[in-house]
Amino acid sequence: MVRMYSFDFSLRMFDPKKYELKVSTTVLCYNEKLKNRVLKPSSEKDIEEDDNIVFDEEFSNMLLLTFADLIHSEFQGKMRVYDIPEDALYILKVYNVEVDGKRIRMVKIYKKLNDKIDILYNERLPELQNITKRVQRIKELTGLSENDIQDILGC
């Protein structure tokens, strides 16, 4: 069984800079016919020190947020574990991000092949392209319809 993780958390940092962030994640699973369903976590726990590398894998390149930033902050959050269904083709992590009061929706796409999951598409907050380019790129990579992608990206 292939497993994946997601994090929901909020933090307030004062040092070395003032920064407020809230992140909630929805995990969508697409089968070969591109039918989707929202995955339910198989378990959930508080984010702990031992999760530092997994946390950084998830957010360091995407939001430039690291576990060291959590240590610097007042934070609370949960880590969730998902069992990926056998028939999954794509897994989409949809992130609702609120940075200093500004809301953005971002996405990370994984492709499942047998027992292996590879990242197919990854967005970075500092280099986020305009919505048309993002929709086009996701469509090219997955074959999802533009309407579906726009819904996912919240536009």
Next chain:
Amino acid sequence: MLCVNSQKEVIEPHVNYKDLLDAPPERFEEIAREMRQKLVPKINKDYKVYLKEVPELKEGEELITYTLSACPYCFSLLKAVIFKRDGKVWIKKKCPEHGQFEEIYWGDYELYARFRKLQFDGKGVSNPHLQLLAPCPYNCGLCPRHKSHPALINIVATNRCDLSCWYCFFFAGRAGYVYEPTLNHIRYMLRQARKLKPYPAIALQITGGEPTLRDDLIDIIRIAKEEGYTHVQVNTTGIKMAFEPELSIKMREAGVNVIYMSFDGVTPYTNPKNHWEVPYTLDNLRKAQLPVVLVPTLIKGYNIHELGDIIRFGLKHMDIVRGVNIQPVSLTGRMPKKERMKYRITIPDAIIEIEKQTNGEISRYDWYPVPTVVPISHFIEAITGKNKIELTTHFACGAATYIFTEDDGSIIPITRFIDVGAFMSFLEEKSQEIERGRSKYLVMLETLHKLPKFVDLSKAPRRLRKGKKIIKLLYNIFVRHDYSSLGEFHYHTLFLGMMHFQDLFNHDVARVQRCDIHYVMPDGREVPFCSFNVIPEFYRDRVQRAFSYSIKDWEEISGKKLLETKYRRNIKKLLSGEPYRRHYEGIIDIDAIPYKDHVLSSKKFGIPVVEE
């Protein structure tokens, strides 16, 4: 290609470097990829992780923040607390194996709080060289955690040195091997650093050891230019350049922009490294029209009292000296707290000392943290739509200001006639307006209209007052992006900078993650300064040793003897030359220092003196 080094207790990967003398850059890329996996720090072998232990605060200690740090003795990753006590900022951590460590982090809380307001973070690196396999700072290379792109890349050209300073363990003679990458290996490393996105490195520092000892230094500079580095500087003691005038000319012609020269004080007592040679080096740099930045390493109880004079020396020679970049000492090795406190100085301590020694001409409020200038990058990016380098280091890493002089010798810091804080806030606000869709042209018109509000002409240096020259300069730079104006701005200006590199006692991972001064290593990893030099056991020494020659091999290949290059100083000759008096006159009482003191200072430092 790989072999086991049987001389070491710990088996370390090693390359037979003498077999690679003619290898092309592509071969080095293959070897680097293979070696990188073997050289990265390993959990439970090299370090442990103890994040459950949280240091407690005592009465009178006020929490600022928590952070990650390393044990100075076993390198274990620890949780640390940064806190305020007695108006200063401290860091404290507790290793389950080696106990508690407490260290001064910043010597003045008021300046800490002021600098913190000016923190900006960067855009990181979108194509890091390394995957995430270990916690920070044991995954340096750069990894996806890194928040700043490189502003300056260092490349170690050699670990050979013509000096044997008592405190240095890095040079070939003491290290027991010679690290000296071939030109093709250097080309590979420089290419590797240029691959990073969204901002490839464009500024390079060639360092050592003593880089001028390499006979092919000029080829290294040419390679750097070929590989796209627009700014090249050489970090040196300047000693060789004092005796070889053509060396400075050749460096300038090959493309060196500036020399970074060690200069720890104005007397032989505080600067036994190159006190006597500096006047001759400066004259040769003048002939080559190659500017220099003086780099004092600041140690409490040793050279702090000369800070004002070091700046005055820079001002006296500002025809060729472009800046003074002060580096508070980084304390390496096992050192008890009492001894550390004897030598430790932090950025605000130095800033306050300069205020005292210049009678307030350069006050503590004239200094700003490095990221202060980030709004300029944001503004130019917003106007031009092109990526612009951002200096997004941690606010506690560095400080800077510019000073101007009048004909009567008085000093005017830039902050006395430009409201730097308000101007930067204005630029940031305008960038955000453009981002939100406001017309660039309207923003430029508004900027043009409002620029004069940030300048107090009555307090500007006389030459910048005439015809409102300073306002025209700012307009050319910020609105027209005409950087030729910068030359005019820099005329009769001295840059003052400070950069406090960390050590394991004041080590803060938040600073490491924001570092923008990196080293490119022979295995292709690009490592922040404060990992490369602060944990040399995992980075600098481990990796350079892996790509080194034995001294015997190097001597066979080069046809030289390592000890042949050791410098012997003829103090009498240097003292009697006209440049010596001309350079130090008005700064020190030259005739008050007895010859025997000169000789003793040099010898104590480890540089032999000859009289022939």
